[in-house]
Amino acid sequence: MTQSTKFSTTRSEISGHAIKDLAERFGTPCYFYDAQTICDRIEQLRQFDVIRFAQKANSNLAVLDLVRRNGVVVDAVSSGEVFRAQKAGFDYTGTPSPIVYTADIFDREALDLVVENGLHVNVGSPDMIEQYGQRVPSGEITLRINPGFGHGHSAKTNTGGDSSKHGIWHEELDECLQLAAKYQVTVTGLHMHIGSGTDFEHLSQVCEAMKTTALKVGSTIRVISAGGGLPTPYRDSDVGLDVDRYYQLWDKTRKELEAEFGHAISLEIEPGRFLVAESGFLLTEIRAVKKMGKNLFYLVDAGFNNLARPILYGAYHPMSIAFSGGGSEETQPVIVGGPLCESGDIFTQEEGGFVCSRELPVAAVGDYLVIECAGAYGYVMSSNYNSKPFAAEVLLDGDSAHLIRRRQTPEDLVLGESIPAS
């Protein structure tokens, strides 16, 4: 099977910077993020009262700082993400909450951090209410509700329904309200992250479920969150988001609740991928071009240790070639793989691990292969598998290229390890 391609299959620059210069200056593999693209995506969502960046998609401090300077607040799913947000200049408390801790459990460290710093919490299990109530009686919380149905680009990303571990099951709402009342904890927010993508019929059902839930909770509700799941066009055939329509459905729900409760309700959106995916490029160098029977492989110096989405979900990323020298107009079907000692280390694969080819320009060792739309769930899912160092990350901002994370060294790979004295 040959995958269709998006964009031109050659490119010589990223955001106005010559690829050859970037590779020589920062080395490969290296992630590049275009600051302007992130700012443009933020502007697209300005109608929402609050844009809360799901930093799990890309939590580099420079990216967090950029979104903060553009009026965006953050979601944190671990104490590590809270730490990052605080390092990037977010306060712990304020209106809207600058950092919201969203999870299905409190590990002990996260619970201490939340309690000590007065963080707002979006709880995803009855046990979290119990543990929070014991430590913060009379506190305020948001409930993440699983309305009993879901959506997602793969079974692994579906966040609703009874096979999902996320959120509070809709039928458990009464018990949860009683549990909150036991500690005089007030439910001030409701959150549903179901990932409707561009399916507006599905989104209407989510809005309806939000309204029903809010009416059951009552007028203590002051914030509703539409969660994330806004789509990114990775393939030619992918349709971009109709932001106005998305907003209108949620705004209608919000207004209906305002009419019922007689006070203002703040409408939040919580995108991860939408804000950063298209800003990101993973620059790699082709290190081998080899034939295996009828197939031709380009083997590059990045693997699933750098970008795991293809092996995890069969995710498609557009790719292009940048020539280090001359170059050719001709294209050929190729399979693109990485350096890892693992046969699944293939960037051109479909869900289920089926290897595909991609029509790409005829290229040679030393040319560059750019994996595009890689700014979300890219670097953050990196590992040191095969003792490969983490790549560098660079923020491109107009004419400037800032190194925002240095490449790991061999010493970094063994940091914290020790050999027992014999």
Ligand SMILES: Cc1ncc(COP(=O)(O)O)c(C=O)c1O
């Ligand atoms: C609670 C929550 N909010 C927001 C997001 C962001 O999702 P996306 O990157 O698809 O917008 C996620 C992703 O898993 C999530 O779990």
